[in-house]
């Protein structure tokens with residue numbers, strides 16, 4: 338099975354060996370937040386091992402590879418999967434640590450970024466110190482380790498967002514440029530990699546759980562986009578109800594019987610974000626109007642190559658000059674719930690209708706992860722169409738930053 342893993346070279350790795358000549362004298366402060374360079378916080382051997390791994394190539398997998406495990410994976414398949422992860426995850430984690438260590442504008446020294454970096458280093462160390470996975474008993478222990486790693490990184494997105502928003506606020510006060518293209522490029526790569534790592538771990542863990550009908554781990558072989566859409570709509574509308582006391586209708590066009598293999602949680606995430614955006618736009622535009630809010634339309638189209646979902650609203654659209662911004666992190670026209678003054682609180686907080694500015698860029702990464710894409714077309718003064726393309730063949734290789 339592992340023969341089907343086509344190797345993929347990671348693009349443009351630019352962190353060639355830095356000088357790590359400092360001693361490990363300060364290693365006693367392991368993991369201490371506040372120290373900046375890796376070498377100030379971790380043993381030299383760990384740091385050297387991280388950079389050696391950061392120079393190795395990452396190996397991509399495809400949806401089809403994950404489906405090959407079958408509904409009831411046999412012991413040997415689980416063992417192979419564990420051995421693959423034992424080798425692959427340290428490489429992926431090390432690439433991210435090296436990046437987190439070298440961010441521009443002093444972002445690497447921000448407390449929250451260091452917190453995330455330390456989670457990556459801890460997970461790297463845990464994996465590297467785990468002995469070779471040789472039999473079923475080792476495999477079970479290794480899966481326990483994976484569960485811990487999965488939990489450790491649960492809050493990485495809001496914690497990173499806090500670090501970045503702090504920097505943005507600082508630059509804004511100094512009236513320095515706030516577009517930060519390098520930071521956005523880094524975040525795209527970082528979050529894409531995170532999606533990959535979490536699906537690989539999540540898939541391995543899920544294969545240990547009692548098998549659900551039509552599921553291979555996290556992948557549903559008969560995922561109905563209409564049913565997932567209805568769930569996402571209910572969730573988004575209830576948040577809109579809570580915030581506005583009202584929520585526009587959403588009509589779904591498509592047959593609930595149409596199914597294809599996909600990860601329902603990813604699809605739910607993307608549709609939830611798109612529907613939230615449309616609800617907010619329509620609600621804001623029609624709140625004080627005598628006209629009834631026009632329903633949002635969600636269309637499911639079944640193509641041979643792609644399954645495309647379109648979310649259309651009459652919420653007034655987005656000015657053309659603002660279109661480029663919608664894909665950047667932390668751009669939002671909503672009041673920000675990420676308050677840089679409350680940096681102590683690392684919980685993700687309550688789900689809100691809008692305000693982080695992460696909805697669109699992260700959804701596009703989820704789409705791209707399995708070979709799809711997300712496009713937004715807007716008519717200012719009328720409304721917005723979001724096209725979510727999902728590759729139904731599932732043969733495309735994971736994109737690896």
Ligand SMILES: Nc1ncnc2c1ncn2[C@@H]1O[C@H](COP(=O)(O)OP(=O)(O)OP(=O)(O)O)[C@@H](O)[C@H]1O
Nearest residue numbers: 614615618663669670691692693694695696697721
């Ligand atoms: N359907 C839409 N109609 C009008 N404007 C939209 C629409 N979708 C997105 N936008 C604009 O794009 C911005 C970015 O959207 P995005 O979903 O990335 O972040 P957000 O909705 O502000 O916050 P969140 O991260 O909570 O989703 C929004 O703030 C809004 O200005």
Ligand SMILES: [Mg+2]
Nearest residue numbers: 614691696697
């Ligand atoms: Mg949004």
